[in-house]
Amino acid sequence: MIQMETIIRFNDPVSGDCRRMGLAAPTGYDAARPGQFVTLRFVDGAGPLLRRPFSIHGLIKENGSVIGIELLYKVVGGFTRQLSAMPSGSPIDLLGPLGNDFAVPDAARRIWMVAGGIGVAPLVFLARFLAEKGVDMTSCAVFIGGRSAGDLVCTDRFAELGMAVHLTTEDGGAGGKGLVTGPLAKEASSSPPDLLCACGPMPMLRAVAGIAEKRNIPCRASMETIMACGVGACLGCAVETRGDEKAYRHVCRNGPVFDGGWLK
Numbered sequence: 001m002i003q004m005e006t007i008i009r010f011n012d013p014v015s016g017d018c019r020r021m022g023l024a025a026p027t028g029y030d031a032a033r034p035g036q037f038v039t040l041r042f043v044d045g046a047g048p049l050l051r052r053p054f055s056i057h058g059l060i061k062e063n064g065s066v067i068g069i070e071l072l073y074k075v076v077g078g079f080t081r082q083l084s085a086m087p088s089g090s091p092i093d094l095l096g097p098l099g100n101d102f103a104v105p106d107a108a109r110r111i112w113m114v115a116g117g118i119g120v121a122p123l124v125f126l127a128r129f130l131a132e133k134g135v136d137m138t139s140c141a142v143f144i145g146g147r148s149a150g151d152l153v154c155t156d157r158f159a160e161l162g163m164a165v166h167l168t169t170e171d172g173g174a175g176g177k178g179l180v181t182g183p184l185a186k187e188a189s190s191s192p193p194d195l196l197c198a199c200g201p202m203p204m205l206r207a208v209a210g211i212a213e214k215r216n217i218p219c220r221a222s223m224e225t226i227m228a229c230g231v232g233a234c235l236g237c238a239v240e241t242r243g244d245e246k247a248y249r250h251v252c253r254n255g256p257v258f259d260g261g262w263l264k
């Protein structure tokens with residue numbers, strides 16, 4: 001984990017309130033893994049006091065070396081609004097990489113990803129990481145759900161790897177009408193995958209974990225809780241989990257990726 005003052009390389013609109021940002025990160029990210037996150041803070045003390053967490057969306061490489069990271073973020077409040085107005089070249093305080101990763105077993109071949117809205121952010125990194133490791137991505141699939149068409153982002157990044165892409169929107173504006181768990185449950189009942197990796201709102205994660213449990217599919221779920229310190233020093237991100245024994249776990253230190261069976 002490294003804290004550095006770095007610069008924004010790009011900060012481009014993607015769709016609606018969603019933007020993709022590139023940050024220079026000349027050291028510390030060679031070993032970054034999909035599921036890990038960073039926290040950001042403005043350098044001049046402007047904006048919120050607490051650092052804000054964002055999943056690593058991709059690595060920027062030059063001549064085989066990691067020189068930066070990509071983030072994908074949605075403008076939802078004060079920090080992200082301020083972030084969206086920052087031009088390339090602006091300084092920003094970056095801390096990371098933090099947390100654990102999806103830890104996909106080497107034997108897993110048919111890997112399905114499930115994203116709710118901005119939950120695609122770490123899954124794009126996961127898909128590219130697996131492709132680089134030599135996984136046949138045509139055996140893998142992604143299920144992306146959102147409220148409306150504008151929430152369905154990064155579909156091209158999965159499709160270009162040869163993955164099957166299943167889209168749903170609650171208003172029926174794109175893909176099938178309904179929740180992302182509809183087509184997921186249907187597909188899983190006929191031909192279950194080796195592993196489910198999910199990121200999105202808690203109700204979606206619980207539903208995905210339920211499908212996984214019913215079909216006996218291993219499931220890894222990335223939680224997006226409110227955080228304060230981001231490094232295990234406060235209780236800001238504690239969530240009650242189940243498993244072998246009921247316990248509170250810190251999303252920043254024990255997660256953000258949890259076994260689906262631990263979700264309460």
Ligand SMILES: Cc1cc2nc3c(=O)[nH]c(=O)nc-3n(C[C@H](O)[C@H](O)[C@H](O)COP(=O)(O)OP(=O)(O)OC[C@H]3O[C@@H](n4cnc5c(N)ncnc54)[C@H](O)[C@@H]3O)c2cc1C
Nearest residue numbers: 052053054055072073074076077078079080121224225226
């Ligand atoms: C491990 C982790 C990874 C994340 N990755 C991403 C990512 O890749 N892209 C992205 O856009 N966002 C991500 N988030 C959520 C992101 O941290 C929040 O959207 C951001 O902190 C909001 O800051 P704000 O000041 O703009 O909004 P605030 O004014 O703080 O909040 C605006 C609204 O968003 C809600 N909110 C704030 N933080 C969260 C949160 N962590 N989870 C759910 N709701 C929240 C608040 O309750 C409020 O309703 C991640 C969160 C975690 C914990």
Ligand code: FES
Nearest residue numbers: 228230232234252
């Ligand atoms: S955010 Fe402080 S312990 Fe996790």
